[in-house]
Amino acid sequence: MARSGPTFDPDGLTAAQRYGEACVVCHKKWPRPRAHVGRLPDDSRVFACDDCVPALRIIPQPVRRRAAKGKEPRRRAQSLTRA
Secondary structure, rough: OOOOOEEEHHHHOOHHOOOOOOOOOOOOOOOOOOOOEOOOOOOOEEEOOOOHHHHHHOOOOOOOOOOOOOOOOOOOOOOOOOO
């Protein structure tokens, strides 16, 4: 089974946060947090309120593409004129 989101350490969370009844970031209980933002080591889901979700977003790193086998990497065209 694939995990979705980061794994949170349950030792730093309250019981309400561990059971999904409070935001994993700000502890807010009402309205009940609905955004699934990660998991605990036992695969329980943890949630965040709508205000805290942007703080937990992981910025993806750009992926470098490899050239296909047998093909040379593309190179930028050089200008033929000099300044």
